[in-house]
Amino acid sequence: MSAQNKVYKHYTTxxxxxxxxxxxxxQDSQGYIWIGTDDGLVKFxxxxxxxxxxxxxxxxxxxxxxxxxxxxxxxxxxxxxxxxHVLKNDSIFKNEPLAKDYSKIxxxxxxxxxxxxxxxxxxxxxxxxLYTHRAFPRFFGYENEQLVLKETNNFKKQIRDxxxxxxxxxxxxxDSELNIATENQIKGLYTFDVKNYKKVSFKGTDNLCVxxxxxxxxxxVLASYTTLFFYDGTKFLEKRKLKMPKGKIxxxxxxxxxxxxxxxxxxxxLRELYTYDVRNNFITxxxxxxxxxxxxxxxxxxxxxxxxxxxxxNGVYQILNTNNSFxxxxxxxNPNLRDIASLDDNIITIAPNIIYAxxxxxxxxxxxxxxxxxxxxxQNSKEIDVIVPNKLDESYKDKLMEYHVVNKSHNQYYFKFxxxxxxxxxxxxxxxxxxxxxxxxxxxxxxxxxxxxxxQHENYIYxxxxxxxxxxxxxxxxELINWTKSLGIDANMFIDIEKKGNTLWIAxxxxxxxxxxxxxxxxxxxxxxxSNHVNDLFVDxxxxxxxxxxxxxxxxKDGNFYSIDKNLGQKSLSVEKITEYNNYLYVAGNRGLFKxxxxxxxxxxxxxxxxxxxxxxxxxxxxxxFINPNTIKIQYQLNDDLWIETSNEKLEFKNLTEDxxxxxxxxxxxxxxxxxxxxxxxxxxKPWYQQLWFYILFILSISGVLVLLVYHQLVxxxxxxxxxxxxxxxxxxxxxxxxxxxxxxxxxxxDDLGNKLASISMLSNLSLKKTEKQSDLYPSLHQINxxxxxxxxxxxxxxxxxxxxxxxxxxxxxxxxxxxxxxFEYSNINFKSVNxxxxxxxxxxxxxxxxxxxxxxEAMTNxxxxxNATEVLFSVYLIDNTLEIKLEDNxxxxxxxxxxxxxxxxxxxxxxxxxxxxxxxxxxxxxxxCFKGKIRE
Numbered sequence: 001m002s003a004q005n006k007v008y009k010h011y012t013t014x015x016x017x018x019x020x021x022x023x024x025x026x027q028d029s030q031g032y033i034w035i036g037t038d039d040g041l042v043k044f045x046x047x048x049x050x051x052x053x054x055x056x057x058x059x060x061x062x063x064x065x066x067x068x069x070x071x072x073x074x075x076x077x078x079x080x081x082x083x084x085h086v087l088k089n090d091s092i093f094k095n096e097p098l099a100k101d102y103s104k105i106x107x108x109x110x111x112x113x114x115x116x117x118x119x120x121x122x123x124x125x126x127x128x129x130l131y132t133h134r135a136f137p138r139f140f141g142y143e144n145e146q147l148v149l150k151e152t153n154n155f156k157k158q159i160r161d162x163x164x165x166x167x168x169x170x171x172x173x174x175d176s177e178l179n180i181a182t183e184n185q186i187k188g189l190y191t192f193d194v195k196n197y198k199k200v201s202f203k204g205t206d207n208l209c210v211x212x213x214x215x216x217x218x219x220x221v222l223a224s225y226t227t228l229f230f231y232d233g234t235k236f237l238e239k240r241k242l243k244m245p246k247g248k249i250x251x252x253x254x255x256x257x258x259x260x261x262x263x264x265x266x267x268x269x270l271r272e273l274y275t276y277d278v279r280n281n282f283i284t285x286x287x288x289x290x291x292x293x294x295x296x297x298x299x300x301x302x303x304x305x306x307x308x309x310x311x312x313x314n315g316v317y318q319i320l321n322t323n324n325s326f327x328x329x330x331x332x333x334n335p336n337l338r339d340i341a342s343l344d345d346n347i348i349t350i351a352p353n354i355i356y357a358x359x360x361x362x363x364x365x366x367x368x369x370x371x372x373x374x375x376x377x378x379q380n381s382k383e384i385d386v387i388v389p390n391k392l393d394e395s396y397k398d399k400l401m402e403y404h405v406v407n408k409s410h411n412q413y414y415f416k417f418x419x420x421x422x423x424x425x426x427x428x429x430x431x432x433x434x435x436x437x438x439x440x441x442x443x444x445x446x447x448x449x450x451x452x453x454x455x456q457h458e459n460y461i462y463x464x465x466x467x468x469x470x471x472x473x474x475x476x477x478x479e480l481i482n483w484t485k486s487l488g489i490d491a492n493m494f495i496d497i498e499k500k501g502n503t504l505w506i507a508x509x510x511x512x513x514x515x516x517x518x519x520x521x522x523x524x525x526x527x528x529x530x531s532n533h534v535n536d537l538f539v540d541x542x543x544x545x546x547x548x549x550x551x552x553x554x555x556x557k558d559g560n561f562y563s564i565d566k567n568l569g570q571k572s573l574s575v576e577k578i579t580e581y582n583n584y585l586y587v588a589g590n591r592g593l594f595k596x597x598x599x600x601x602x603x604x605x606x607x608x609x610x611x612x613x614x615x616x617x618x619x620x621x622x623x624x625x626f627i628n629p630n631t632i633k634i635q636y637q638l639n640d641d642l643w644i645e646t647s648n649e650k651l652e653f654k655n656l657t658e659d660x661x662x663x664x665x666x667x668x669x670x671x672x673x674x675x676x677x678x679x680x681x682x683x684x685x686k687p688w689y690q691q692l693w694f695y696i697l698f699i700l701s702i703s704g705v706l707v708l709l710v711y712h713q714l715v716x717x718x719x720x721x722x723x724x725x726x727x728x729x730x731x732x733x734x735x736x737x738x739x740x741x742x743x744x745x746x747x748x749x750x751d752d753l754g755n756k757l758a759s760i761s762m763l764s765n766l767s768l769k770k771t772e773k774q775s776d777l778y779p780s781l782h783q784i785n786x787x788x789x790x791x792x793x794x795x796x797x798x799x800x801x802x803x804x805x806x807x808x809x810x811x812x813x814x815x816x817x818x819x820x821x822x823x824f825e826y827s828n829i830n831f832k833s834v835n836x837x838x839x840x841x842x843x844x845x846x847x848x849x850x851x852x853x854x855x856x857x858e859a860m861t862n863x864x865x866x867x868n869a870t871e872v873l874f875s876v877y878l879i880d881n882t883l884e885i886k887l888e889d890n891x892x893x894x895x896x897x898x899x900x901x902x903x904x905x906x907x908x909x910x911x912x913x914x915x916x917x918x919x920x921x922x923x924x925x926x927x928x929x930c931f932k933g934k935i936r937e
Contacts, residue, residue, distance in 0.1 A: 005325035005361075005595075007569030008290065012315035016049040018042060022310035024065040024107075025300045031609050031624045033302065034075070035310060036063035041077055041087065045622070047629035057092035058085060067108040067115075072130065078105035078117060084128065095133040109164055109171050114194050116164075116171065123158050125149065127194060140197070147173065147190050147197045160184055163250070164192070167215045173197060174210040177250050177264055185209050189222070203236035204229055212261065216254040223249035223261065228276075242276065242283060255301050260286075262296050271295035273309060290317060304607070306626060318626065323597035324569035331363065332356065337588035338374040342581035343403065348384060349588050350376050355386065357401050361595070367400050369407075377411050387411060389450060410450035415461055417475050422461055426450045429461070429473060439478045443471045455499050462497050462504065470494050470506065487520050489513055498537040500545055507534035512547060528561030529554055538578035540585065542601035548575035553587055553594070555602050562604065563670040567628035570594045606672035608632055612665060617653045617682050619663070621646075631670030638663055656684045800853075809842040809883070809935070812849050813876045816856050820874050823860055829869055829889070835876040842878055842935055851911040852885060852931065855919070858904060859887045859929045867891025867927055883935050888928035 012020050019039035026034050033044040040053030041063045053061050060082035067076045074088040083103040085094050109116040115128040127136040140147060140162060141155030147162075161176035175186040188206045190197040199206075208224040215221075220231040226244045230237040242249075244263065250271075251262040259276040272287040273296045286309075287296060294314035301307055305321030329335045334351040341348050347358040352374055356366045375387045384400060385408040396407040410426040421432045427450060431439040443451075443463055452464040461473040462483060472483035484494060484506070491508035498505045506513040511524040511532045524532050531551035538546045547554040553564040553575045564570045572589020579586050580598060587594040607627035613620040625632055635643040636651070639662055653661065661684065665677040688694055800806055800815065817833045824831040844852075856874075863872055869891030877884045905921065908929070912919040917933030 005327055005331075006289070006319055007322055007324045007326065008317055008319040010315060010317055011044075011049075015315075017315055018049070018051045018053070020311075020315045021313050022297060022316055023063065024298045025308050025310045025316070026066055026068065027300065027302045028068045028075075029070045030611065031303065033300075033308065033626070034066050034068075035316060036066055036078075038062055041066055041075075045624045045629075046626040047623075052087060052090075052092060056087075056090070057094075058082075059094060064105060065108045065117075067110055069110065069130065076108055076110070076115060078108045080104050084108070084115070084117065106161075107164060109166055111171055111192070111194050116192070116194070118162065118164070123153065123155070123160065125162070146199065147186060149192075149195070149197060158184065159186060162186065163211070165213050167213065172200070172213050174213065177211060177248050179209075189213065202229065202231060202234060204239060211248045211250050212252045214252040214254055214259075219254070221252060221254065221259060223252060225249070226263075228259070240281070244274075244283070251299070253299070253301065255307075256305070260299060260301075260307070262299065269295075271297070271312075273299055286319075290319075292317065302626065304626065320568070320627065322568065325361070325595045326569045326571050326592060327361075327595070328571065328592040332592060333366065335592040336590050337593060338576050339376055340577045340579050340586055340588040340593070341376070341378050342579050342586070343378050343384070344381065345582075346401070347579070347581060347586055347593075348376070348378070348400075349586075349593060350374065350386070355384070355400060355405065357403075358593075365401055367398060367405065369405075370396065371407070373407070377408070379412065385412075389448075411452070413451065413454045413463075415454075415456045415475075417456075417459070420475055422456075422473070422475055424451055424454055424461070424463060427465065429463075431475060431478070441478075441480065443473075443480065444468050452494075453496050455497050455504070457499050457504060464494050464497050466495075467493055470497060487515065487518065489520060495534060496537045498539050498545070500539045500543060505537050505539075505545060507537045507547070509533050512537070523561065528563070530563055530565075535575060536577045538580070538585075540580050540598060541583075542598075544602050546578050546585065548578050548587065548589075550574050553578075553589075557602055557604055558673075560673065562602075562672075563631065564596065565628065565631070565670060567630070567670075569596070604672050606669065606675055608667055608669045608672070608675075610634070610665070610667050610677070612677055612680065614680050614682070617656075617684065619651045619653075619680070621649055621651070621665070623667075625669060628670045632667065633669070634665065634667045636663060636665050653682070653684070658684050658686055660684075806849050807844050807846070809837050809840055809844055809876070809878065812844065812852055813837050815853060816860075816876075817874065819853075819857055820860050820872070823864055824872060827864060829864065829867075830871045831874070832871065833874045837876050837878050840878055842883075844883075844935060845915065848915050848933075848935075851915050855908045855911050855931070856885065856887055856929070858908060862904065863887070863889050863891065863927060866894060869926065878935070881934055883933050884930065886928060886930040888922075888926060888930075890926045893923040893925065893927050 011017055017037065019037040021038040023036035025036075028034060035042040035044065038061065040051045040058060040061045043050040043052070052058060058077070058079070060079035062080035063077055064080050065078035069076055074086055077085040077087055077092070079085060081103055083094065084105060085092050106118045113130050115130055117126050117128070118124070123139050123141055125138050125140055127138060128134070138149045138151060139153040139155070140149050141153075141159050142148070142157035143155065147159070159179065161178040162173050163176045165172045165174075171192045173186075173190040173192050179185045187209060189200045189202055189210050191200055192198075202220070202222055205222050205224060210222050210224055212223045213220065218233050220233070222229040222231070225248055226242045226246075227239055228242065228249075229239045246266040247264045248266075249261045249263050253260050257277070257279065259278055261274055261276065262271050263274055264271050272285060273292070275284045275286055276282070277284075292309070292311060292314055294311040297310045297312050299307065299309045307319040307321070309317040309319070311317070327335075332351065334354050336351050337349050338352065339350045345359065346364070349356050349358065350373070353369045353372060354366055355369060355376065357364045369386055371388055373386045373388050377385045377387060379385055382402075383404045383406065385406055386396070387410065388407045389409055394407055396405075398405045413424040415422040419433055420438070423430045423432070427444055427447070428442050429440065430437055443465060446468060449465050449468055452466060454461055454463040459474060459476045461475060463471050463473065465471060469482050469484040471480060473480050484491070489506070489508075491510050493509040494506065495509070496507035502516065504515045506515065509532070511522050511529060512534055514521040514523065523529060529547065529549060530553075531549035533550040534547055535550065536548035538548070540546060545556040547556065547561065551573065553570050554561045555564060570587065570589070572587070572591040572594065574590045575587055576590070577588045583597070583599040585596040585598045587596065608623060608625040611622040613622070621634065623629075623632060623634070633645060634647070635645045637643050638653075643666070653663075661682055663680045663682070666674045668674045685691070805811065806815070813835050820831045820833065860872070860874075863869060867889045869889035872887065872889045875884075875886045909919055912931060915933065917931055920930040920932075922928040922930070
């Protein structure tokens, strides 16, 4: 197989690389690929590039080399212009404070606890202790024809640069491709132990410039320019001069019996990757086969044997560890291949109107067909029939190599049963015995439906006729039935049938059917088929079933279908036909020919590595797959619940109900079955602030605080209560004193002032009777008598209101009622009184009794003088602490705006306002005065 058709992947900035200029490449202990680029350090899991640049702490994005320090769980990064950096826990920091002269680093090596790296400035090497973080710059050069390392640069013979290779815990040192001048080159091979260089003797190279070294199983290969030296241990075996242009082999690695190396062409300075088949002495320019136009910077074989190549400007290449190949439009004039078969040591395939002959992976010849055809049938070792259903005449004849090419309108099939022979042509069959026809007939009556394929199983022939179904012919009895119809298989189109042991497999447009002892099982996309529209079935030399579908290639293993897609080199979207030759499967598809290594039976293979990191109820899922990452499926199961598919990198379960949980993950890709992780266990508990103990403690604490507060309040209340009680007692005493004072004042007023006024009234009255009206003294005596009577009457009301006993509502009612009865006793007005306060203990607010008495006495007096009424009603009611006192008559009323009445009415309103009550005057139908106010019982 030509290298240009090897299965590979090409990663550039279009696929996610930060830059197409790439440098050293490594695979870490977990399986990740790390690549230095001109725009940061890259971590790759097969699907996603994660870049570590300035945003992560890198002070120079030109990453030349990277080295894993697994012991300290960190990565050491060599940059161009900013020295060495450390990547740990996804963060980058810089510990090594070196001068500018040491900031441009070419390569990193780790010897025990010491990091060795070469600076770009001439003959300088730096030793860096990973624990003390101290750097020790050194100089290398020649002294006494030996390579030595010193603290000072005082060499007479200086060396510009050195190359190193780490093999079996030893660091080998040799000449660099940068040492061009003869006097500055290093002769032979050295090892370095952090302190000194020690010369190592490999026969034939001690006085030569060694430019690279590699080892595998103690088998050493050294290179000097284009000459290879082979050793068993240190025992010299042979040397070989490779037929190559002038240049130097600068990097080598043995892999699967081949030597891979980077060669610098002296003429153009281009670095190219080669392979050298040591057994066959055969050289292949891999760069040329892959059309890599940039120089190679590094290459690596990962743990799965895949080859990774970094370039100075063309990104990264990954060549899969497989012998599969694909031939596309660069190989075929029309790559839309529709049919394929092997003939002798050739592969015959056909595209619409073009038939090809392939030998030794090369298209030997092709032939255009002058009419539309997409299928062919090989009848014998000399004839190829191209099938043209609408062309009944067989007029076309041509040759493809030594084979005759003719046209046929339909396929023909021949089967041998002991002494009987069955020939099927179009839709007819003939059964012969000893060359005599014993039976013949037609499978159906639809002339346009020709046979697609036929197989022999036991005493039956199974013939496929597209939309009509698959018919079964009993060769012994001649019985003919529509077999698929009898089995109840429902499909619009039947395409193919194959026999695998005692099982028959049917291809249809709605999946694949398995028939064993007339029991039918259907397989569809739910069982792993890439498409339900199946184009072809093929049973290989290992008795394994292959399925060509409209969306790719499937293989059946242990009852499950697995997909062979573009990741393994099968690039056709639609696969049409499959054949086998010389331990390879050849698959014809719409984009070309896929050649698959089939030396060994197909084996399921898991290409996915998964790492689960648990932190309490949080889980991080890390996946690595460099072969078929697009086919990965990951599911998880909590306890015994259903499996749940996820594509998330992080899972959180903190919102689950309180319980103990067991979490199991399973994962697979397109070439494997499910693999299961160990169970992860976690417990969901309520936050401490939602725990029962917290609630109890909280309630007890709050209760305690409340008890303390209540107790404190009780103490304060007791103090206040004592003060209040004392105040009440003092107030009661004051009120009692006030009552006594008011009672004494009232009594004093009555006894002293009342008696004096009564005496004045009586004396003035006697004097008036003894004095003539015409006398000058009579008016004066009359005024004295009048004023004395007025003062006595007013004083009596004032004295009555002062007495605390008269604050009771019923006393006020009695007082006004008595006043009314006496006032209207000798008039023509009938005075009536009603109330509900006779048994009331209601106490009026202070001074209410005086104001109410004065207001309603004036109202009664006005009624007597001005109303011309015949009836007066005085009422007192206390309802729900609302006091209503009302006086109403049936008189003539009066005008409220009459100036003669305004002053008296205003006085009444002001008195009521002073005790915060309301007064209502009604004069339209008689006259009424109504007071309302709120009091306490």
